[in-house]
Amino acid sequence: MWRIFLLVCMAGAMQAQWGNACAAAPQHDHAQWTATDAATGAGVAVTDTAVSPITPITPFTPSRGNAQSPRVALVIGNGAYGDLADPLLHNAPRDAEAMRDTLRALGFDVVTLTNATPQSMRQAIDEFRERLRTGGVGLFYFGGHGMQIGRRTLLMSAGVDARVPASLASHSIELQSVLEAMQSPRAGRLNLVILDTCLNNPFARDTTGDPQAPPADTLIAYATAPGGFAADGARHGVYTNALLRALNSGSPQTLGSLFQHVAAQVQVATGDQQRPWIAAALPLSLQLSGAARRDASALLARADQDDPVVTLHSRGILPKDSGEQYEITFWNSIKDSNYPADYEAYLKAYPNGRFATLAHARIDRLRAAASAAPPAAPAAAPAPQTVRPAAPANAPGNAPAPEHAHPAPAPTPAAPPAAAVAQKPAPTHPLSAGESRDCATCPVMVPVPAGSFAMGSSTDDPSEKPVHHVSIGAPFAIGKYEVTVEQWNACVAANACQKLTPESNTNKASPARDLSWDDAQQYVKWLSKVTGKSYRLPTEAEWEYADRAGTTTAYWWGDQMRKGSANCKDCGDPWHKEGPEPVGSFAPNPLGLYDMNGSVWEWTADCWHNNYQGAPVDGHAWDSPGCEMRVIRGGSWREGAGYMLTATRFKYSAGVRQSQDGFRVVKDLK
Numbered sequence: 001m002w003r004i005f006l007l008v009c010m011a012g013a014m015q016a017q018w019g020n021a022c023a024a025a026p027q028h029d030h031a032q033w034t035a036t037d038a039a040t041g042a043g044v045a046v047t048d049t050a051v052s053p054i055t056p057i058t059p060f061t062p063s064r065g066n067a068q069s070p071r072v073a074l075v076i077g078n079g080a081y082g083d084l085a086d087p088l089l090h091n092a093p094r095d096a097e098a099m100r101d102t103l104r105a106l107g108f109d110v111v112t113l114t115n116a117t118p119q120s121m122r123q124a125i126d127e128f129r130e131r132l133r134t135g136g137v138g139l140f141y142f143g144g145h146g147m148q149i150g151r152r153t154l155l156m157s158a159g160v161d162a163r164v165p166a167s168l169a170s171h172s173i174e175l176q177s178v179l180e181a182m183q184s185p186r187a188g189r190l191n192l193v194i195l196d197t198c199l200n201n202p203f204a205r206d207t208t209g210d211p212q213a214p215p216a217d218t219l220i221a222y223a224t225a226p227g228g229f230a231a232d233g234a235r236h237g238v239y240t241n242a243l244l245r246a247l248n249s250g251s252p253q254t255l256g257s258l259f260q261h262v263a264a265q266v267q268v269a270t271g272d273q274q275r276p277w278i279a280a281a282l283p284l285s286l287q288l289s290g291a292a293r294r295d296a297s298a299l300l301a302r303a304d305q306d307d308p309v310v311t312l313h314s315r316g317i318l319p320k321d322s323g324e325q326y327e328i329t330f331w332n333s334i335k336d337s338n339y340p341a342d343y344e345a346y347l348k349a350y351p352n353g354r355f356a357t358l359a360h361a362r363i364d365r366l367r368a369a370a371s372a373a374p375p376a377a378p379a380a381a382p383a384p385q386t387v388r389p390a391a392p393a394n395a396p397g398n399a400p401a402p403e404h405a406h407p408a409p410a411p412t413p414a415a416p417p418a419a420a421v422a423q424k425p426a427p428t429h430p431l432s433a434g435e436s437r438d439c440a441t442c443p444v445m446v447p448v449p450a451g452s453f454a455m456g457s458s459t460d461d462p463s464e465k466p467v468h469h470v471s472i473g474a475p476f477a478i479g480k481y482e483v484t485v486e487q488w489n490a491c492v493a494a495n496a497c498q499k500l501t502p503e504s505n506t507n508k509a510s511p512a513r514d515l516s517w518d519d520a521q522q523y524v525k526w527l528s529k530v531t532g533k534s535y536r537l538p539t540e541a542e543w544e545y546a547d548r549a550g551t552t553t554a555y556w557w558g559d560q561m562r563k564g565s566a567n568c569k570d571c572g573d574p575w576h577k578e579g580p581e582p583v584g585s586f587a588p589n590p591l592g593l594y595d596m597n598g599s600v601w602e603w604t605a606d607c608w609h610n611n612y613q614g615a616p617v618d619g620h621a622w623d624s625p626g627c628e629m630r631v632i633r634g635g636s637w638r639e640g641a642g643y644m645l646t647a648t649r650f651k652y653s654a655g656v657r658q659s660q661d662g663f664r665v666v667k668d669l670k
Contacts, residue, residue: 070109070134070135070136070137071103071106071107071108071109071136071137071139072108072109072128072131072132072134072136072137072138072139073100073103073108073109073110073111073138073139073140073141074110074111074113074124074125074128074139074140074141075096075099075100075103075110075111075112075113075140075141076096076112076113076114076116076121076124076141076142076143076144076155077092077093077094077095077096077097077099077112077113077114077115077142077143077144078092078093078114078115078116078142078143078144078145078156078157078158079091079092079093079114079115079144079158080115080158080159080650081144081145081156081158081159081160091143091232091233091235091236091237092114092143092144092196092237093114093115094235094236095143095196095236095237095240096112096113096114096141096143097112097114098236098240098244099141099143099240099243099244100112102244102247102248103139103141106247108137108139109131111124111127111128111131113653114651115158115650115651116157116158116653117157117158117159117652117653117656117658118157118170118171118172118173119656119657119658120157120653120656121155121157121173122173122177123656125173125177125178125181126181128140128178128181128182129181129182129184132181132182132184132186133184133186134186135186135187135188135189136186136187136188136189136190137188137190137191137192138182138189138190138191138192139191139192139193139194140178140182140191140192140193140194141193141194141195141196142155142194142195142196142197143196143197143237143240144156144158144196144197145160145197145198146195146197146198146199147168147172147198147199147200147201148199148200148201148226148227149169149201149348149349150351152174152175152176153174153175153176153195153199154169154172154173154174154175155172155173155174155175155178155195155197156168156171156172156173157171157172157173159171159658159660168345168349169345169346169348169349170341170342170344170345170348175193175195175220178193179191179193179214179215179218182215182218183215183216183218189217190217191215191217191218191219192218192219192221193214193218193219193220193221194220194221194243195220195221195222195223196223196230196237196239196240197223197230198223198224198228198229198230199222199224199225199226199227199228200227200228200229201227213279213281214279214280214281215281216281217281218280218281219255219278219279219280219281220278220279220280221259221262221276221277221278222276222277222278222279223237223238223239223240223266223274223276224239224274224275224276224277225275225276225277226277228274228275228277229274230274231266231269231270231273231274238266238269238270238274239262239266239274239276242261242262242265242266242269243262245265246258246261246262246265259276259278262276263275263276263278327349327350327353327354327355330346330349330350331346331353331354331355334346338366339366339503340362340363340366340367343359343360343362343363343366344359344363346359347359347360434446434447435447435480435592436477438531438533438667439530439531441486441487441490442487442527442530442531443479443480443481443483443484443487443527443664443665444479444480444481445477445478445479445480445665445667446477446478446479446480446591446592446593447475447476447477447669448472448475448476448477448478448542448545448546448591449475450472450473450474450475451471451472451545451550452469452470452471452472453469453470453472453544453545453548453550453552454467454468454469454470454552455467455468455469455470455541455544455545455612455615455647456468456612456647457554457645457647459645459647461648462610462611463610463611463649464611464612464647464648464649465611465612466611466612466613467612468612468615468617469617470541470545470616470617470618470619471617471618471619472541472542472545472618472619473618473619474668474669475669476542476666476667476668476669477666477667477668477669478538478542478546478593478664478665478666478667479593479664479665479666480588480592480593480594481511481583481584481594481595481664482511482512482583482595482599482600482602482662482663482664483511483512483523483662483663483664483665484508484509484510484511484512484583485500485505485506485507485508485509485510485511485512486508486509487512488500488505488512488515488523489508491522491523491526491527494526494530496522496523496525496526496529497519497522497523497526498519498522500512500513500514500515501514501657501659504579504659507579507582509582509583510579510580510581510582510583511580511583511595511599511600511662512662513579513580513600513659513660513661513662514657514658514659514661515603515657515661515662515663516653516654516655516656516657516658516661517537517603517630517652517654517655518654518655519657520537520603520663521537523663523665524536524537524665527665533667533668534667534668535665535666535667536605536665536666536667536668537603537604537605537663537665537666538602538604538605538664538665538666539604539605539606539619539620539621539622539666540604540605540606540621540622540631540633540649541615541616541619541620542604542619542666543596543602543604543633543634544633544646544647545619546591546593546596547589547593547596547597547633547634547646548646549589549590549591549593550590551590551646553646554645554646554647555597555644555645555646556589556590556596556597556646557587557589561641561644564586564587565586565587565597566586566595566597566598566599566635566641566644567580567581567585567586567595567598567599567637568597568598568635568636568637568638568639568640568641568643568644569637569638569639569640570640570641571598571640571641571644575637576637577638579637580595580598580599580600580636580637581599581637583595583599586598595634596634597634597635597644597645597646598634598635598636598637598644599634599636599637599662600634600636600637600660600661600662601632601633601634601635601636601650601652601658601660601661601662602632602633602634602661602662602663602664603630603631603632603652603661603662603663604621604630604631604632604633605621605623605630606621606622606623606630606631607621607622607623607624607627607629607630607631608627608629608630608631608651609622609624627654628653628654628655629651629652629653629654630651630652630653630654631649631650631651632649632650632651632652632661633648633649633650634648635648636660636661637660638660
């Protein structure tokens with residue numbers, strides 16, 4: 001009950017400022033507040049024309065109407081940033097989950113995303129806009145990488161590639177889009193934005209200006225001052241940890257006292273190196289007195305230090321080069337690109353940069369060429385209804401096969417084929433004994449016998465624990481290769497699947513990608529209908545069992561990366577940054593399966609769970625009603641060797657397409 005009262009106090013304190021309860025307080029339409037003055041530690045309000053002392057918040061008694069106001073929250077925590085990520089950014093998803101639980105206890109209807117892509121973030125923001133139309137309090141929380149370029153605050157999605165500076169700008173969502181979504185006219189509108197992220201500018205040594213002024217009826221709480229960095233503890237961001245403690249302290253608070261104590265705790269914990277900052281377009285006052293700072297010091301001294309400060313720069317992006325050198329690095333990374341978005345990302349980072357004129361010209365030229373180009377003809381595909389073997393051919397998508405599958409001993413691994421260029425035909429791999437294919441454009445299937453294995457690992461990744469014994473009770477068949485572009489296009493030709501993204505799927509012998517879990521479900525449904533056989537996605541246990549192929553090492557070939565064994569960025573040739581190699585370009589595992597490690601991430605049937613506590617031990621899919629996050633396995637060509645480990649697992653939103661995601665199929669054997 002006290003949590004509900006706290007929420008009412010938070011909302012009511014601001015609403016009261018519009019009424020007679022605080023008529024004597026100064027009224028500022030667009031005031032910005034720092035938690036403390038840099039010189040004196042006293043609170044100050046910065047208006048357009050003057051600096052004036054802040055008036056304390058007048059006490060407020062909540063009313064029944066306030067208590068019944070709708071409360072809607074969108075919470076995002078991103079920590080999966082590849083090579084860019086400090087290991088501590090695993091805190092950000094934990095921050096989001098903890099905020100979700102706390103806000104739900106406060107009566108909020110919460111939508112939570114972790115390690116979200118740009119598409120899923122934009123979609124969630126659009127849905128947030130619609131949910132806010134009913135009125136009341138809207139709250140947006142973000143934890144993860146962020147940056148400030150001029151007056152624009154950018155919130156970074158997951159999947160940023162540190163080697164590609166353009167992705168720092170293109171894989172981000174502007175705070176302005178969130179603020180616009182929250183400005184929908186509604187009764188009792190009140191917007192709270194909380195950002196546990198850095199506000200530095202990775203493209204320049206100095207921040208070029210304060211963040212943008214908030215719109216009406218909005219308060220933005222920043223974890224740090226403009227140009228500053230945000231710190232991480234052992235489990236949570238320092239700012240989020242202080243906020244969670246304040247919200248769960250058991251003491252009703254006004255909005256002002258809440259952020260006042262949070263700011264004080266952060267400053268004390270970081271030795272004044274991180275100073276939270278607030279911008280508000282509300283007739284609201286905040287005061288951080290010396291007494292509040294002493295109270296915060298005492299609170300921290302008494303608190304159980306289970307989350308000490310570990311690093312101050314963990315949520316910031318720090319290029320090794322100077323700002324000038326980094327701009328050149330940025331331009332060199334995109335100067336040969338054929339994608340307008342890369343040049344737009346450069347202009348976002350350097351609107352007046354030395355290459356700005358050239359970037360505008362490239363964008364105009366590429367768009368003109370795209371509008372003048374005739375539409376591409378759809379790829380031809382044989383009629384998918386046939387179940388007879390095709391005429392002999394040797395490419396993975398076209399190899400002849402017997403009509404019936406019978407379990408057989410695993411084939412001997414073939415020697416690694418010669419390097420292949422992405423646009424050349426795939427290496428030839430005739431069918432081996434026991435393999436099958438149910439139609440001319442169906443995937444080649446490899447039988448996998450029943451058996452048991454130890455699933456998971458004892459690494460420091462909690463999602464792979466505990467190691468547990470799994471028994472696969474019945475044999476099944478799994479795709480020898482990932483589903484190829486050619487095979488997917490057969491489903492498209494039958495009007496049963498969506499068209500592939502053209503720029504990501506130019507080679508018919510490469511794995512089909514930029515596909516969601518929902519897309520994969522369309523394909524297996526069509527394949528089952530065409531063949532009369534039971535096709536589906538592999539369960540997570542089946543996938544790991546097939547990848548291990550009887551081995552117990554970190555990779556199926558051993559405990560160390562072996563050059564030429566997987567299609568990843570530091571795993572040896574062939575490798576091209578533009579996309580994965582054609583299927584079958586590397587050595588198969590002992591079961592004769594290709595590209596289980598690297599190439600593209602592969603969807604599995606399972607719903608994501610944070611660890612294996614309670615996981616099925618019979619190899620079945622671990623599903624949950626209304627599951628939105630599904631498990632992906634195997635790594636992709638864009639990641640390094642550390643992502644190729646057999647036990648490595650990640651999650652992704654089932655309805656979101658991503659250029660590194662594809663799949664292979666499983667068929668039940670009876």
